[in-house]
Amino acid sequence: MTNTYVYAIGDTLYINLTNECSNVCEFCVRAMRDDYEGYDLWLEKEPTAEEVLAAIPQGDFAQVVFCGYGEPTCRFDVLKRVATALKGRYRLRLNTNGQGSLINGRDITGEVALLFDEVNVSMNASDAVKYDDICHSRFGKAAFGAMLEFGKSCAKKGVKTHFSVVDCIGEEEVEACRVLAFQSRVLFKVRKFIT
Numbered sequence: 001m002t003n004t005y006v007y008a009i010g011d012t013l014y015i016n017l018t019n020e021c022s023n024v025c026e027f028c029v030r031a032m033r034d035d036y037e038g039y040d041l042w043l044e045k046e047p048t049a050e051e052v053l054a055a056i057p058q059g060d061f062a063q064v065v066f067c068g069y070g071e072p073t074c075r076f077d078v079l080k081r082v083a084t085a086l087k088g089r090y091r092l093r094l095n096t097n098g099q100g101s102l103i104n105g106r107d108i109t110g111e112v113a114l115l116f117d118e119v120n121v122s123m124n125a126s127d128a129v130k131y132d133d134i135c136h137s138r139f140g141k142a143a144f145g146a147m148l149e150f151g152k153s154c155a156k157k158g159v160k161t162h163f164s165v166v167d168c169i170g171e172e173e174v175e176a177c178r179v180l181a182f183q184s185r186v187l188f189k190v191r192k193f194i195t
């Protein structure tokens with residue numbers, strides 16, 4: 001099988017570094033091992049930074065997004081090397097579950113802020129219990145607070161930061177998350193649930 005390290009959708013290039021994630025979300029396409037937009041994103045081998053950079057096609061892209069099947073900050077060293085090589089050529093966005101500082105055992109938001117123009121943090125729920133019910137983080141209930149701090153810290157450091165939720169969590173919960181994002185001084189967006 002082919003390992004898809006980069007893939008393009010429209011004018012955006014996506015980077016897929018890992019299958020690994022600290023969460024096991026109920027709605028994750030990764031858990032179902034489904035194709036995404038026609039791409040098989042399951043990796044038999046995780047890439048080096050050089051392999052990712054070699055796989056990037058020629059062309060103009062409006063932005064490069066680190067997301068992939070798994071959580072990109074699980075491979076933070078590779079992520080940083082790729083982002084450093086691309087910085088200045090493209091607008092860079094990180095899509096993350098916001099647990100990168102827990103995953104790496106230190107606050108990584110300073111390094112993220114130096115490299116990325118935009119960060120999207122999946123909020124998914126309005127409190128730690130609901131978050132744990134949906135996301136089943138290996139960090140348990142500590143994951144929710146760490147996720148909030150991650151988003152707040154990126155925003156404070158000047159990165160355009162959004163908290164996001166998937167619309168399948170229900171209107172009431174979406175509104176509770178919107179309020180929490182507002183109180184955290186972080187932008188907010190609702191994403192469509194991908195079936």
Ligand code: SF4
Pocket residue numbers: 021022023024025027028029030031069070071097122135
């Ligand atoms: S955080 Fe993202 S990659 Fe990880 S399990 Fe949830 S939806 Fe999947």
